Amino acid sequence: MSERAWHSSGAYLLNRLPGRGGLEVTADYLRAYFARPELAPIEESCEAEQVAHARLVDNPYLELSEQELAEFEDADAGQNYKVFLAFRDLLVASKTLEKAYLAIVRGEAGNVPPLFVEQIVHAILASILHGQTDPMRWRAAEVFFRSQNVSAEEGQLMLADEEVVDMFAETGGMGGLGQLVVEAATPLREVELDVLDEDNKQMYWARAERFDTVVDFRFTQPASDAFARVIEHWINHFTGVSVRVQPVQRIDDEKWTWHIGMDATATQLMNKLYEGADLSLEEEVSIIGLFRMDILDQQSVIERARGKPVWLGLAKSAAGKLNMKPQNLLINMPLQRGS
Incomplete structure (x- = not known):
């Protein structure tokens, strides 16, 4: 149910301060970033990258010098670390996600990648909606941090997650297998995303992490x-x-x-x-x-x-x-x- 929705936001790794204190950044929240594909080393990663990653997992507040990053054989990996560590420093200095977000939107935090901003909004909304039992509010809140595809169909005004729509368009919703079928020009069975309404909205809880439900956004809906x-x-x-x-x-x-x-x-x-x-x-x-x-x-x-x-x-x-x-x-x- 709502207590388990949006686990991927990482909100459960943050400390909820009393009143309007906000979401306090923790070591575990920062540590979770090092499991992401952009930062996690792969088998081919050089020793310098693997050592740096292990040290940061152990201490996510660790400072890495420009020289240490320059030792990465993969320049892209080094750049990813540089960008994230700047973001990490912003979070630590701000102490809460809310203060970091306000610094970003007021232009006081330099250039922060949109993905990081969306992740902050995701976590804050997960906290705001904590205990909210109406799935429609959770789906509506997705609009705050995920781009929507808008279409008018049979008098309805449908909002669907853009990333999910693109995935279905490319693979028919069947991942790598679907991609192979599409490339081979093999007909796919028609795949439709489910439209969330008052009768079926409880299905949202089982799919909250997939962002694959559609809503009719017309007035009075x-x-x-x-x-x-x-x-x-x-x-x-x-x-x-x-x-x-x-x-x-x-x-x-x-x-x-x-x-x-x-x-x-x-x-x-x-x-x-x-x-x-x-x-x-x-x-x-x-x-x-x-x-x-x-x-x-x-x-x-x-x-x-x-x-x-x-x-x-x-x-x-x-x-x-x-x-x-x-x-x-x-x-x-x-x-x-x-x-």
Whole structure:
């Protein structure tokens, strides 16, 4: 059930500090990275790489010099270590994943690979959702850290994990065997991903690590509402501010004051709407979700936006992808400094 969901996030390796203290980075959490394919040595790895790996597994806080990394025969392996160790140093200095994430999204942490950022979000959301028994919220939360393929089918608005869709397209969902069949031009039986709904959503728990369920994200559908609830928890977790978020079909607000695009395309389109410009039909259909957010603690809100809703938007790119930027919900909130 929910207690075992998203084991791959590594959240169970972190210390959950009291209150809003966040997720404290631990040696075990750092150590887990050295089991990843990018860092784990292979049979052909040189002695210098194998020794460095063993030392870091023993002490994940160990400092490796440029000279030690230069001794790796595989330059790519040395670069992987260099990139990860810089990330490791950020986590250690920040003490919690939340502080590290905020440093990254505020531009205070240098260039951090997107994969590491997604892994931080994955772990934080696993902690936020700990004890949550509605599978739809967990599936909706995947949008925060995994790119989605967006398709309109028979009046539905379907979100499917982009990586999983690509895998099915290449192999029919049968891994290496499927790849051989595809390359041989042998017909595959049609493979469809399961659409999660209120009747079958309990299946999610057995497949949570596979990210292979699809949701209908239309207005009034459970996934859209679940996504709104995750937004509420995400904002409260970082800011301590309570908000209420509801899906809407359109924005009718003559006093439109504040909006947040939750991805690059939505930001562009909502800016146009705010400025009074008309959207083309193509732009209109690219919007896949609109939400009204009311900030319940109005004392935390800047004067200009006080008493007014914040409009949120999600949109697909021209390629039909949704790449959410959850940091926008934190850095673009109309909150007073210190909130």
